[in-house]
Amino acid sequence: MDFKNRYTKEQEEFRQEVRSWLEENVPADLKRPLEVSHLDTETYKQIQELRRKLGRKGWLHPAYPKEYGGGGLSSEQETVIGEELDKQDIPNVHDNPLDLPALMVWGTEEQKMEILRPRLLGEKHGWQLFTESGAGSDLASLQTRAVRDGDEWVITGQKVFVGGDAGYADPSTKVPDDIQMGEMFTLAVTDPDAPRHRNMGYFMIPGDAPGITVETLDLLVGQGKRQVYLDNVRIPATRLIGGETQGWQVAQTTLEIEHGGGGDIVPRSRTFEKFMKYAREKGLDKDSHNEQVIMQAHIDNEILRLFSARNYWMYSAGQEMTFHGSQQSMWRRESGIRTSDAIREVAGLKAMLDFEDSAAPLDGEMEVHQRESLTAAHPGGTIEIQKVIIARRMGISRTRERAAPTPSTARQA
Ligand SMILES: Cc1cc2nc3c(=O)[nH]c(=O)nc-3n(C[C@H](O)[C@H](O)[C@H](O)COP(=O)(O)OP(=O)(O)OC[C@H]3O[C@@H](n4cnc5c(N)ncnc54)[C@H](O)[C@@H]3O)c2cc1C
The missing domain is CATH 1.20.140.10 (Butyryl-CoA Dehydrogenase, subunit A, domain 3)
Structure with a gap:
């Protein structure tokens, strides 16, 4: 492998295009806060706006296919965009993107259009609802239950250390907004009698579904993590990614990337x-x-x-x-x-x-x-x-x- 990035003339021209676009679209007063909890409402709004603009341009997730809201660009172009964004020294434009690889690998065509696309366009955030108080390192012991009822799944449980990496919509109340609570990618037991690792599903819960309560946790570092309570939350059956008991496998794609892959x-x-x-x-x-x-x-x-x-x-x-x-x-x-x-x-x-x-x-x-x-x-x-x-x-x-x-x-x- 080559440890130094080298760029072709075309890629350097693309860099100029990215630079000019950023000069025009990044507000001059947009500054990286010391930690996420210091992000004020105005800065929060600016970064949401920039995220959506980048999304529409295909530069938020440049290497994902265009038809799903990505840029359809090469990894070299993705690197150029990443390098130029880094020079801006602005707040992170990404939210938690760890559901995206799983949706791409395991999602149906319809799920890619309905769920993946708005995420790649920067219209919704992702919250990762994996950890529970008794299931952190040993994630497979999670207790949240999903029960099938006709064309819906009904989900009940408690998740901890969730979401919030993108700051608070209102820092005074620390309450997230509906964009932040966009998609909650969640693991829940679908078959309590099945063996470990073959007993759960991977669900995309819309953040505005009735029955969701959110509490803010103050951690040692100001990341704005939350405890999320799911009380008989009903979601369409089409929001199950992969098979009914295939959630562990689907989650491994998320975890592969989360673990540095x-x-x-x-x-x-x-x-x-x-x-x-x-x-x-x-x-x-x-x-x-x-x-x-x-x-x-x-x-x-x-x-x-x-x-x-x-x-x-x-x-x-x-x-x-x-x-x-x-x-x-x-x-x-x-x-x-x-x-x-x-x-x-x-x-x-x-x-x-x-x-x-x-x-x-x-x-x-x-x-x-x-x-x-x-x-x-x-x-x-x-x-x-x-x-x-x-x-x-x-x-x-x-x-x-x-x-x-x-x-x-x-x-x-
Ligand atoms: C800042 C922050 C952000 C987070 N964000 C999210 C999020 O967005 N979504 C989400 O779902 N979760 C999130 N988490 C939760 C995180 O994934 C868990 O904290 C982590 O998996 C560890 O679980 P635990 O805290 O229950 O510790 P435990 O699993 O109870 O572990 C306690 C200690 O035991 C050790 N240990 C456990 N098992 C073994 C073993 N087999 N061998 C050796 N040592 C072991 C651990 O290394 C650790 O030191 C976040 C946590 C933090 C702190």
């Missing part, structure tokens, strides 16, 4: 780059111990960048991964915590000052990193679970497993 288009740690600049400016790097600590963290971050780029390249080339996704995911989490330790060691207690303190370096960004690196060890499979997956994929475990299909590998097949 899609790689990263623009892999970098902004905070670490800013921290290195800060250390140089303050002369902290002149101390020989600090020099060692900073370089070790730099190597950690560089390895992460390479793992992420390798996975993106493998994904784009339609290669089936084995341990690669979880290797990147594990490294991201572990190196994130080590980087936080390094920042604290070099910057001292100032790294713990938050944005409200005028003495906080980088407007409090280091303090956010301290909290974020700890929280990031959990979502989408903890560090230990990534190691379990790596072992299974390498055949050094009790069980051996293969990668689930993704839009990339399904396309090749």
